[in-house]
Every structure is written in structure tokens, then in C-alpha cells.
Amino acid sequence: MRWMLRINLAVLWLCIAAALSSFAAELPSPDLPIEQVIDQFVQQRLDAEKVVAAPQADDANLLRRLMLDVAGRIPTSEEAKPYVANGSAAKRVELVDRLLASPDFVWHQRNEFDRMLLPNKPNDGDFRKYLLWAVKENRSWEAMFRDMLVGDEADENRKPALTFIKSRARDLDDMLNDTAIVFFGVNVTCAKCHDHPLTPDWKQHHYFGMASFFSRTYVTKKNLLAERPFGEVKFKSKRKDDTKGEQTAKFEFLTGSIIDEPVVERSADDMKKIEETIKAAMQKDDAPPPEKPTFSPREKLVEVALRAEDNRFFARNIVNRVWDRFFGRGLVHPVDLLHAANAPSHPELLDWLATEFVARGWSMKSMHRMMMTSQAYRQSSKVDAVILAADPENAMV
Incomplete structure (x- = not known):
């Protein structure tokens, strides 16, 4: 088994090396313990800026x-x-x-998740019960993401996770913006009316492409999360010089990846019956639950967000948020501006941590351990005037 582990680690480091090939920093040796890899990336930045690290805390x-x-x-x-x-x-x-x-970790991590995921609806009993269960089970961040976006109404442990979407289902902008900010570290609000004015990363089609993944979502009178089997999102730029006119949004993720929906032929009568069934489900307690569509936009969003070629936003975001919590400032700051115009303080470290996080099964506990056992984490918060002048925002760690 040990030789298999060495092969897997070698493959992992080749992947990391490829991912970081565009950066000039030296890649740490794969023989280094995890926490020392973090310290080497941090030290490279300090050396480049000629800044001395703070002493270790007592x-x-x-x-x-x-x-x-x-x-x-x-x-x-x-x-x-x-x-x-x-x-x-x-x-x-x-x-x-x-x-x-320890049990203390379980309770505290539950509270941290609650503040991050439902900031405008704190202390929701069922949702907090789910979070407590998820932390106790060391449920992966990837699995929790699935639970909150698509979930399973029949699973008593996972069902309360759907509160994340249900609590926002009446407002398409809330579903889109909160999901993008919390899970992907991206605020695309400024791209709703026109292309983002500060970064070329976000165009109007990105905003409405993401909106299309949520536009069919609704909650029944019985508080069941459901989706319509059809429906399009239309948008038009408010810029006076835009000549494109009204456009139909595609199912487009932040990376530009587009999901194609299978073509289903429906007659006008069929569509009318479906709309009547949905209306009844939303208004009547005794209405039968609507049939689940064969194509689920939210399921496709989860699928594309987690696949290897597109998961960089999902992985980097949570790594950055945890770093922000432990070090007082994210590698990308603010944490919801993960785009090209807002470069990370340590781009190689962010990519390396994200890659390592995925390789370790999206384990939150494992990521906590990586950061907390580093010398960077153990530094004293008491710094002299020279260090403070060189790094007043503590961006270099």
C-alpha cells in the first residue's frame, strides 16, 4: 500500500506543478510535511518583499x-x-x-457554518441540526454543497440542508448572488445590468447564465423544493451603446462552461397542464407533488461546479474563507472578489491549498489541520514597527 501512496502523491505533485507552471515561485519539495509547504510559500513572499516574519507566539x-x-x-x-x-x-x-x-469543535464549526450560510436567518433549528450532523460525520464540503443545492427530501438527515435554497427561493437574485458569493467567492451583482465595470471576468451573460440554473426553482405549499421542466431567462443590456437586443441566457457557469439542455417537444396543452399542476402545488396543501423533471438545472450546476476542469472557484473559495478566518485576512481580500482584477497575495499557495483540499476528499477538518500546524499560524500577533510598516494589512502573513 505504501508504494501506491507514493505513486498517488507523485501524481498529485505533478498536477500541482502543472497548475502552478505560470507562476515564478519555486515549488516546494513533495517530501516536505504539509505544514512546511505552507510555510515555504509564505517565506518566499516574505523574502521577495524583504520582510521578516513575526516571532512565534508563546x-x-x-x-x-x-x-x-x-x-x-x-x-x-x-x-x-x-x-x-x-x-x-x-x-x-x-x-x-x-x-x-473534540465535541467543542463540532459545536463551534456548526456555528461558523451557520453564520456563513444563513446570515439573514440565524438559529434556524432544522438547518443547525443538519450542520451539527454534517460536522459530526466529518461530511465533506463537496457533499454539503450537494445537500444544500439539490438535497434529498426523503433523507431526514439531509433534508434540512435544503433550507439554504428554500429560504431564498422567492427571490432569484438572492438564490444566485448568495450561492455565488458563499460557494464560489464571486459577486456578480454588478454584471446584472451590463458587463462588470471593474473586471473583464464578468460579463452580463455570466450573471444571467448563472441565474438560469435557479430560475425554475420554486417551493410548494408543503414546503417541498421543486423545479419547473421548462422556462427561459431573457436579458437585455441597459447600456445605450449596446445593440444586441434581448438575449436568451444559456446554462453557463462562471468558467464559461455551458450546459446543453436536451430538447423536449411539448404541445401547448401539455405545457398548460404542467403549469396548472405547478400552480396547484404552490397554492394547495392537498395538491399532489409535481413530477420531477428529467433535466434539473440545479443538479447540473452542482455537477459542473465540482468537475475537475471547473472546480477552481469552489475549491479556492472555501480555502480562502478558512484562511481569512484563521489569519484575519484572506489570500484573496475581500473573500467575495475572486477575480483577475483582485490578485491573491500568494497565488501559488492558494492554488496549492485548493489542489490539496480536493485531493484530501474536500475534508474541512483536514484543511483546518493543514493551516493550524504551520509556523505561519503560530506567529505572534505582536509585531514591531518595522514589520507593521512593511505589511500593515498582514497580507504577507
Whole structure:
């Protein structure tokens, strides 16, 4: 089995090397422990800017930081005294592992997810119950994304996850914007009326292409999430110099990938009957549930967002958000402006972390461990005037 692991790691590093080939920074050795890879990327940036890293935090302050970040509380004196007195070089990593395996981590991570995913509807009991279950089960971020966008009404554990979409289903803009910001680190709001004025990345067709994945979504009177089997999104630029006229949006992801919908011939009578069935389902408690369409735009969105050639937004976004939480500033700042006009502070590190995150099965706990065992995380927050002047925003770490 060990030789298979070495082969897989070699393949992984070849993939990372290919992904980072456009960057000038030296790729760390694949023999380095994960946390040292992070430190090498950080050190390369510091060296390039001729900035000296802050000293390492003392044991008491590091313990407090880890407890707050992982458990959501400060350490008790019974926890602090033996940790500070322990002279083992392995105690920091052992502490991280112990905290990540603790019930405190489960509850605190649930609360962090809740604030991120339902900021305008906090303390939704069923949704929080789902989040608690997902963290306890160490459910992958990829699986949680599926749960929240397409879910399974018949699965008691996963059903509450659909609150993410249901709570926004009455407003197409909310479904689109919140999904793009929370899961992809992208705010395309400024591309609704015209192409984005600040970056060439987002055109109007991107906004409405993403909107088309949600435009058929609705909630029945019985609070079941459903989709219409047909429906188009039309848009027109509000720029006076635009001569394209009204356009029909395609099912287009942020990367430019387009999903083709199979052609289904329906008569006018068939379409009328379907609309009547949907109307009844939305208005009557005793109406039969509508038939599930064979083509689901939301399912296709999840599919394209996770496939290897298109998952860079999904992977980079969550890595960047976790970095922002632990270091006080994302590798991309602000966290919802992941585009070419807002370059990462450490582009190679962001890509490497995203690639490693995917390779480790989208495990949130694994990503936490990678960051928390690094020297970069263990740096003191007390810096001298020289360091502060060179890096006032703490962008270089």
C-alpha cells in the first residue's frame, strides 16, 4: 500500500506543478510535511518583499488562539497549566488533533457554518441540526454543497440542508448572488445590468447564465423544493451603446462552461397542464407533488461546479474563507472578489491549498489541520514597527 501512496502523491505533485507552471515561485519539495509547504510559500513572499516574519507566539497565547479558533472558547486553567509545562516538541500538533476530535469543535464549526450560510436567518433549528450532523460525520464540503443545492427530501438527515435554497427561493437574485458569493467567492451583482465595470471576468451573460440554473426553482405549499421542466431567462443590456437586443441566457457557469439542455417537444396543452399542476402545488396543501423533471438545472450546476476542469472557484473559495478566518485576512481580500482584477497575495499557495483540499476528499477538518500546524499560524500577533510598516494589512502573513 505504501508504494501506491507514493505513486498517488507523485501524481498529485505533478498536477500541482502543472497548475502552478505560470507562476515564478519555486515549488516546494513533495517530501516536505504539509505544514512546511505552507510555510515555504509564505517565506518566499516574505523574502521577495524583504520582510521578516513575526516571532512565534508563546505557548499560552497559542493555546488561547487554538482554543478560540477550534473550540470557540478560551482554555481553562486546568487545560492551560499542563500544556504550558509540557516540554514535548510534538505538543502543538497533538493539541490540534485533540481539539479537532473534540465535541467543542463540532459545536463551534456548526456555528461558523451557520453564520456563513444563513446570515439573514440565524438559529434556524432544522438547518443547525443538519450542520451539527454534517460536522459530526466529518461530511465533506463537496457533499454539503450537494445537500444544500439539490438535497434529498426523503433523507431526514439531509433534508434540512435544503433550507439554504428554500429560504431564498422567492427571490432569484438572492438564490444566485448568495450561492455565488458563499460557494464560489464571486459577486456578480454588478454584471446584472451590463458587463462588470471593474473586471473583464464578468460579463452580463455570466450573471444571467448563472441565474438560469435557479430560475425554475420554486417551493410548494408543503414546503417541498421543486423545479419547473421548462422556462427561459431573457436579458437585455441597459447600456445605450449596446445593440444586441434581448438575449436568451444559456446554462453557463462562471468558467464559461455551458450546459446543453436536451430538447423536449411539448404541445401547448401539455405545457398548460404542467403549469396548472405547478400552480396547484404552490397554492394547495392537498395538491399532489409535481413530477420531477428529467433535466434539473440545479443538479447540473452542482455537477459542473465540482468537475475537475471547473472546480477552481469552489475549491479556492472555501480555502480562502478558512484562511481569512484563521489569519484575519484572506489570500484573496475581500473573500467575495475572486477575480483577475483582485490578485491573491500568494497565488501559488492558494492554488496549492485548493489542489490539496480536493485531493484530501474536500475534508474541512483536514484543511483546518493543514493551516493550524504551520509556523505561519503560530506567529505572534505582536509585531514591531518595522514589520507593521512593511505589511500593515498582514497580507504577507
